[in-house]
Amino acid sequence: MAKSMYLLWGSGSPPCWRVMITLEEKKLQGYKQKLLSFEKEEHKSKEVLDINPRGQSMYLLWGSGSSPCWRVMITLEEKKLQGYKQKLLSFEKEEHKSKEVLDINPRGQLPTFKHGDNIINESVGACLYLENQFKSQGNKLIPDSPAEQALMYQRMMEGLPFLEKIGKTGYLLRLLRERHDSALKRNKDNLVTEFQLWESYLENVSAGCYLAGGFSLADVVVFPSVACAFSYGYVTKLERYPKLAKYYSLLKDRPSIKATWPPKWFQIEQRSESLKDI
Amino acid sequence: MAKSMYLLWGSGSPPCWRVMITLEEKKLQGYKQKLLSFEKEEHKSKEVLDINPRGQSMYLLWGSGSSPCWRVMITLEEKKLQGYKQKLLSFEKEEHKSKEVLDINPRGQLPTFKHGDNIINESVGACLYLENQFKSQGNKLIPDSPAEQALMYQRMMEGLPFLEKIGKTGYLLRLLRERHDSALKRNKDNLVTEFQLWESYLENVSAGCYLAGGFSLADVVVFPSVACAFSYGYVTKLERYPKLAKYYSLLKDRPSIKATWPPKWFQIEQRSESLKDI
Structure with missing residues (x-):
């Protein structure tokens, strides 16, 4: 034998x-x-x-500045799966609607992600999959204790409406034809409420702790949106959100995050006038 | 000792x-x-x-007809956690904004769910939490094989944009003030595309199989939206979606689903005129 x-x-x-x-x-x-x-x-x-294909059989198609793409990239770093094949596509050139993407992802969205023959394009799904497939490799991203695990799943999933509200306000600011001032005002108010909510969540977190205790998938999913809000100038009145600002500082230099910082955001200089009141 | x-x-x-x-x-x-x-x-x-509090220390506040609430209830059934404390609240009476809900869920949404002191209100988060905490109890809802697991996470997370598109179209149909016919048309088109997408997913599934092989969290998350689409008459031209109709039939009598069928939907009789073309 x-x-x-x-x-x-x-x-x-x-x-x-x-x-x-x-x-x-x-x-x-x-x-x-x-x-x-x-x-x-x-x-x-x-x-x-x-x-033994491990990380090398992975293929990520991503767009710069996309929070969902960034989530997957942070997870790959945390799980020590560097060296995967990747391709940066341009949203401006509509490359996320190219045949290469549509063949793997009929929604024509980024990220588009493959591990061998397994396709998981939904960013949170890809993060959960990678953590489960590579449990003992790199950093553990789902805590064991029931209390931390509950908080982790709760905050991770709340990361979706958070990003949606950022996206919606940004969309309405760019949109003219179908836009109503009442809708824009309501969306901006919603976004303020959302920031206040995360500020209150972080008030209940011990010093040096992340959203659910140790660094976890909750941070992987939520941090890109926080960084997005800061980078695009959605949060201008920092004194209103001291905990969020502290959370941002705590994480921005974490190796997995630094290594994957969206190249696009380095260029952002101008802040939107219409967002001054958030 | x-x-x-x-x-x-x-x-x-x-x-x-x-x-x-x-x-x-x-x-x-x-x-x-x-x-x-x-x-x-x-x-x-x-x-x-x-x-040993098990299911008995759980408390679910829910609203009838809400797909997210239904997901949690199906999971509780599948994991043999019946007998949990629960309370049916009325969306019409704005009971989801009551003090009881807001104390547990600052977003004022249903489901609102507690397990002991652990709070997980986000429905997908609660399903993931329950499956992980009660892995060996009741039915296994996350498959082990990497291929099935990848598909399960992918479809489960795609369940969110699916429900969002149903919700958006429904919202626009009820909304008058800020509604534009162009927006309504676009949303209805998006919903048709979404149904076609799920139809194509189901075409690639073996007979008698669910979204990701065996019954899994993908079905827990997606089925309520399918049932919602059928119950509210969003899918009127059944011949356009034979696989979705078959999937609906396959699951509607599953014990966990039957036991938790939203009471409200039994009463729905009239179909919206504006949806005839979907």
Whole structure:
């Protein structure tokens, strides 16, 4: 039986060693094996990737400045899945409606994401999938304790109406034909209420803590919207939202977030006049 | 040490037996114990519930006809968590903005859900939480295989834009002041596209299968919207959506769904004229 086994291993790696101990214990000596060098990146060689695709079989199509895309990218960093294939598309050029995207994602939206043959384009779905598939790799993003887990799922899902309200106000500001001042005012009021809500959530969080205790999928999903609000100048009166500002500062330099900061936002200079009162 | 232990057990229950075997193996004889009768429902007695609250410490505030509420109720059924405390509130009477709701859910929305001190009001968050907390109880709602899991997360999250599009069209039909015919037409077109999309998803599903293989959280989240579309007459031309109609038939008599069918929908008789073309 051992003759049909093939082990590619690296010296000094406990996971490799575990397998080798088990093979010895089970009297399966005589298996085919090959020692590879981590230093020479032989664990990224074609021979390994053909058998063990991990992060390398992933493909992400993304757009700069999109919070949903950013969520997936932060998760990939946190789970140590760097090195995945990716392509930056332009919303302005309508590349999210290109054949390449539509073939994978009939909604023609970004992110569009594949892991092997598995397609998960919905950003929160992709984050949940990656955390579940790579539980013990990188940082744990779903807490175990029921209380933290409940809070994590609650805040993570509240991240969706949060982004929607930011998006809606932004849309109405750009829209002219179908826009009513009453609708714009109502949406701006809703957005203020939303910011106040998150401010109150953060008031109940201990110092140095994230939305649900440790850094979790709640932060992965919500932070991009907070950063969006700050970068586009939706939050101009910082003194109104000291906790949100602190949360922003706490996270903006986190390695996974810094490594994936949307290139577009570095260029934003001008703030929208119509948002001064938020 | 055994003196400070207290075991309440039922005869013939393997989980109870497991604990007792372990106590013997660990030489912890002499622990305090009490044999309860399942037949006399002694496992639901105050003594048990005080130590082991399970479903009984749950509290659900819900509104009839709300898809998000229904999702949570189906999940509770599937996970065998019946018997939770619940209260039906009226949207018409604005009871979802009452103090009781707002104290638990600052968004003033239904469902509003508590498990002990843990609050998870976002319906998808509550479903994920319940599945994770009661993994081995009732039906498994998140599949293990990566392919099914990916599809499950994808369809589950796509359930949100699906419901949003149904809601938006319904809202515009009721709204007059800020409504533009162009906006109504666009929303109706979007809804048709959405139905066509789900029809195409179901075309790729094997006979007797659900959205992601076995019955899963994808169905828990999406089915209420499908049922809503059928009940309110949003889908009038059934011949356009044969797969959706089949999916509806396949699920409408599932025990968890039948047991929680929104009371309001039994009364719906009239179909909206403006929806005839969907």
